[in-house]
Amino acid sequence: MKLIGITGMPGSGKSAITKLAEKYKIIVVSMGDVVRHETSKQGLTLNPENVGNTAVKLREIHGNEAIAVPCLNYVNEKYKNEDFVIIEGIRSIYEVNYLGKNAKLDIIAIHSSPKTRFERLSGRNREDDSNDWNTFVERDERELNFSIGNVISLADYMVVNEGNYMDFINNLENTLKKIIKAD
Template sequence: MPGSGKTEFAKMLKEKGFQVISMGDALRKRYEKEARHGEKLMDFAKRIREIYGEGVVARLSIEEVPPSAKLVAFEGVRSLYEVEEFKRLGEPIIVAIHSPPQLRYSRMMSRMRQDDSKDIQELRRRDLDEIKLGIGGVIAMADYVVLNDSSIEEFKRRSEEIIQRILR
C-alpha cells in the first residue's frame, strides 16, 4: 500500500545488485504520453487496464528490464494479474510490505510526494482504489511479509532477513 516502505525495501535490493523497476514509473512514463487533459494518474491506470487488460502495467514494466539484468525486482505490484505477467520471466517471489494505515498516512503527510494527497479522506479513497485493483490478493499470496510498524532501523533489519532468505 502507499506509504508502507516499498521504496526503502527497493533501495536495499539495489544495494544487493537487483535491477529494481518501479511499476509506478513505468505507468507514469505511459501517462505522460497518453493521458487525457486533466486526467489523474489513478484514473489513467484504470482506463488503460480496461483497454489493454489487467496485466498491462506489468507488461510496461517488463519492457524496462535491461537485457543484462540478472536479478530483477518490480516495485509496486497491484494485482495477481500482474504477478501472472511476471511469470513469463520466471517464478516470481512476492514480498509484501505492511504498515498500519495511520502510520502510512502520517508518513505520506510528512513526505508530501507529488502524488500524495494532503487530505486523510483522499488517502483513504486511494487505499480503496488500490484494493479494488487487487492489491489485497497480492498481499494475501505473498511469499514473505515485512512488517514496517516501528523504526527505520528495525524495518531494515527485518528486510535484510527476508532478502537473505531470497538470495539463498
Template structure:
C-alpha cells in the first residue's frame, strides 16, 4: 500500500524530470503530471506545441477544477502502483493539487529551483515538442505556471534543491534528499 507520495515541483526547465533517474535506484515509480496534460492534448488530436499544451492545462482546470490534473494522477497511482511504499509525482503545479493529494496520503514536496536564464538554456537544448525557443514565449509560459500557483508550492515545499551547477552534483543532491525522505518514514 502507498505510504507516502512525494511531489516534485519547479518551473519549466528546472530539472524536475531528473527524479526519474534517481528514483530507479530506490525502485520508486514516477508519475508525470505533464504527461497527463500532453496525453489529453494528443487525445484531442492537437499537435504538442507550447500553446496547445498550455491551453489544455488551462482547459482541464476550467472543466474539472483547480486540482484537475491531480485527480487522474491519483487514479493512475492507485491502479498501477498500489503495492509501492513510495510514489513520486513529477510536475506538481498548484497548492490545490498538493491539498488534493494530502487528503488521501502523506505528501511531501521537493522544489527544484534554477534561474530563468539557466532554465531557458536547458529548454533550448532539450527541444521537447512543447518547449519554446523564444524568450518571450518562455516568459509567457512562466507566467502561466505562476498563475496555477506553482510559486506557492515552491515556497511551501518541504525540501529545496538549487540546480545551477553540474548535472552529476545535482543528481547526488536529489538522491540525498530522496534518501532522507525514505529514511524518515522507515523509522
C-alpha cells in the first residue's frame, strides 16, 4: 500500500482531494476527523479554540505523532489491501516521518494565500472555522507551531489553489495521476 499525504494550511483546499479520490476509488482518511472526534469525546463544542486545544493536548500527551498513529492503525486495520490510501490533513513533520517509516509515502502540499484562505473559511460554516481575522491568525500560528510549514516546504508535490477552481482541480488530478503511475 502507498500513502498519499495531503497537507496545507486551513482553507487551502485540502478536502478537494475527496472528490478526486472517489473518481479513482481511493480511500481518504482525514486526520482532522480524528481531532474533531477526540474533541467531541471530551464533551467539548466543536469550535476553533476547542479543536485546536485538543490537537495540542493530544500531542503533549502522546507525542508529536499523536494523530498519525491512530490514523495509520485505522488504515492498516481497514484498508491494508488497498493500493493507495490518502491521508488528508498532515500537519507535522513528525507525522510525515512516522508515516514514511511505516509505509511508502508521497506528500502533496496545497497552497493558498492567507487572504484567500480566510475568505474560504469565513464562508465554509464548519464548526471549527472562524470568520474573525484574529482567530484565523491564531489558528495559522498554531498550525505553524505543529511544523506544517516544514511539511509544506518538503512536500513531494505542490499544487497552488489561488485562481480558477477547475484549474486547481485539474492540477491536483494531474498530480494524483503522476503518483499513481509512478507506483
